[in-house]
Amino acid sequence: MTAQIDTSSCPSPAWLPGGHLQTVYGALAARYHRIAFVRERVNTPDGDFLDFDWTGPGLFSDRLADGQTAQADAQLQRTAARRWMQDEDWATLPTTPNTPALVLFHGLEGSSRSHYAQAIAQHFRARGWVVVIAHFRSCSGFPNRMARAYYSGDSADIEFILDTVRQRLPHARWHAAGVSLGGNAMLKHIGEQGSQVSWLAACAAVSVPMDLVACGVRLSETRLGRRLYTRYFLKTMKAKISEKAKRFPGNIDMFRLSQTRTLREFDTLYTAPMHGYKNALDYWTRASSKPHLKTIAVPTLVLNARNDPFVPEPSLPGSHDCSSSVLLHQPAEGGHAAFVCGAFPGHIGWLPIRLARFFETNA
Template sequence: MSATFDTSTCPVPVWLPGGHIQTLYGAYVAPANHLRFVRERVNTPDGDFLDFDWSGPGLVAQPAVPAQDQEPLPRKSVALRWMTDEDRTLIEGMTETPALVLFHGLEGNSESRYSQSILQYFRARGWLVVLAHFRGCSGTPNRLARAYYSGDSDEIAFILRTVRSRASNAHWHAAGVSLGGNALLKFLGERASQARHLKAAAAICAPMDLVATGNHLSDNWFGRHFYTRHFLRSMKPKILEKATRFPGAIDVVQLSSAKTLRDFDGAYTAPMHGFSSAEDYWTQSSSKPWLPSIETNTLILNARNDPFIPQASLPGPDQASTAVTLHQPAEGGHVGFTTGTFPGNANWLPARLARFFLTGY
């Protein structure tokens, strides 16, 4: 057992020095696409729902007035209308079409810069693309007290079954970013037989050792006071809103005082999703132990200067199966990978995925 190991560079420009700057520039400043989507709401087996944002050949997104039995789309959504029966028929007829389902990162959505750069790149090349929003990330609160978490293989399996059922004759690929990448990798290793329909998969900046990443973001000064504060700014209000709908289900006092990801996961994510503590959640949800079991051709891309993920926690070739390619360039930050002359562009990342999907290396 030995994965392919690639340390070739991502040509980050000299005017973006260091992992922090590369991360922040990629997330907030780098030029972004503005791909529009058609949204489909899918009910889950446990009585909740997931929102899928679709785009593809012939699938035209345009503003539309919702039918009387449809709720309006969120005001800031890049989905312009709800899916129709005609759209479903069009998608079902996409025979032999290459297709990509994308799993976003923590608090991401279809408007995130990395989502836009990846999906626009493949859509422009004739692919059917879809972003599957995790629960509560599409701009509409989900129905249940639970939310989403980094090791939910059941949810990944449900999403993959759903998109495959919509376009059963398409050539499906899957990619996950950060939290979504870890969840996808865990599924690929844990349930390898259920992933055999995938032509290939990719994980971008996935925190495969959640204990190492969670402790780093909770204890490191910049992680604690900047990155964690950014995430908690949206996560805490969402869960406090849930607490008003589900009295007694959430420890509001403990949640309100959370200042780190360890605090938040200990107060909400772990107990709500069946774990005894934040460390138990992180340990059981980490994908790293499952990498040797992956059978699908899979690219795992991690910059070694990622400020979220300690370099020492990244896997080596002897810690993953022969189906895996580990690409660990020296620079790129956390889902940064900006290249080119100022103001730069975000094309390197989707082009790297496309090369792997088309050639296997």
């Protein structure tokens, strides 16, 4: 049995043509509802921490469990979370068996503030779902405690996140979604685990670079890849690593890292050696999720626009690359993690609707 392929269109507007415009406009200007979260910090087994941003029926960012008004925490002012989770807050979330719940993994340098995370969280929260956005190390607005950070093939952290949310709400009917880098890490993990993650009702991966070699080359060697997208990512990535270099002198060659201009150079100098790989090519090859799609046992939607400027169309998986549990949806238009629709100024409401349809029908 092989995967099914859906080529039905995302109704991209005529006033926003092309993958580059759709990607940039979707991230910077398209409309979406904004949502505030309640944050939980969880210590990891290796001495670090991860921040989880929660929302759901009965849990309010501006109100405590006893009904009193909650003051916004100044420590969280640069994040999408308004206050920290308290022990009493857990009792406010639904306790009904099979309460629908979603854990979302963000993309490179993303967070719960990202446009796609906000749109997805608001859509499902408004329909009675519990939603939690799990931040990768150093992405929650706070530097993590270690010299390492996060990377696209971190199955161990995906497993820890899934175990954590399941422990918090064991009665819930859990779903998982990952966007871009987070989607690759999620797909790799669920492919490696096979039926061991059958407690997940369904998964969805959006705009995922499943062939990291092809996508890394696209971003490192094309003009717009280097000058627009890579420059945007490297600005915050270099700032984070510069802060780490001060805390861990001798571990990071900040002079050479500051000179990097491509993701290949950055990953060769930092990401790869810091996380157990020889160089960027070794990292991209071994961390790619594409080889693991054949062993996915959970119903999984893999959504990629064919005009995604980060993901070359020839690198997208075909039906024979995946198990029968996978549905490949590959519309012609949509850009990267954007899928803008509607009359000007447009909105990004199509994406959460598409995820919800799959979670409800597996189609």
